[in-house]
Amino acid sequence: MKTTVALFFALVTLLPHSANATTLTITFGGAVLNQEVGPRGEGSLIRFAGDDFSVLHGQETGSFDSNRAFGAEPFVHSIRFYTATYRGFVEVQVGTQICHGSEFDSCGDITLTSPGFAMPADWPINTPFVATVPFTATGQLLVGGNQYDMVGHGTVTGTRCLTPCGRFSTTYATLNYNFSVGEPPSLVLMLVSTIAIGIVFVLRRSVVNT
Numbered sequence: 001m002k003t004t005v006a007l008f009f010a011l012v013t014l015l016p017h018s019a020n021a022t023t024l025t026i027t028f029g030g031a032v033l034n035q036e037v038g039p040r041g042e043g044s045l046i047r048f049a050g051d052d053f054s055v056l057h058g059q060e061t062g063s064f065d066s067n068r069a070f071g072a073e074p075f076v077h078s079i080r081f082y083t084a085t086y087r088g089f090v091e092v093q094v095g096t097q098i099c100h101g102s103e104f105d106s107c108g109d110i111t112l113t114s115p116g117f118a119m120p121a122d123w124p125i126n127t128p129f130v131a132t133v134p135f136t137a138t139g140q141l142l143v144g145g146n147q148y149d150m151v152g153h154g155t156v157t158g159t160r161c162l163t164p165c166g167r168f169s170t171t172y173a174t175l176n177y178n179f180s181v182g183e184p185p186s187l188v189l190m191l192v193s194t195i196a197i198g199i200v201f202v203l204r205r206s207v208v209n210t
Helices: 002-014 187-209
Strands: 024-036 044-050 053-059 075-080 088-094 097-099 108-114 129-143 146-161 172-179
Touching: 024 053, 044 146, 088 129, 097 129, 108 146
Parallel strands: 024 146
Antiparallel strands: 024 044, 024 172, 044 053, 053 088, 075 108, 088 097, 108 129, 129 146, 146 172
């Protein structure tokens, strides 16, 4: 009960405020964040857009904390749009203005907020864990000397392998965010998603033990 109450208040504070008339709304695209533990990690790619603006940003591997993402607490991940040698690239466009940034000159940022995937501690080591939950996004773009607020929402699918699986030769985790249009997920929906994941795990465990 205490955990549910804590999650309720955490999600209330993390939901974005209503956008004003000048706020940019993300209508399509997404982000694929990869984390492979080993010498051959894959990079991450963020690509999304809306009315008269777009963002393209590549990052090196290991760009998020998989332990937090697949835990029980709400997961909040911030990404800064900048370009640095051997560490990624960025192109942010609003209207006719373009920003490529540098290590010391950011083109903006985005914060992605979702319930934790709540991966059980006793999840079978030889079975990939996959779950989908809603997320919300807030941020800003800094282009041509102007600052633009930005919002969006959609669903995120998390996949985690505790042993080598699929095409990966090491342990692996990935987060696949997909933006959508329409009403953003409500607090109730986010809570229901978290509870549903827990129910599925309980049922799975019951089947395994019978």
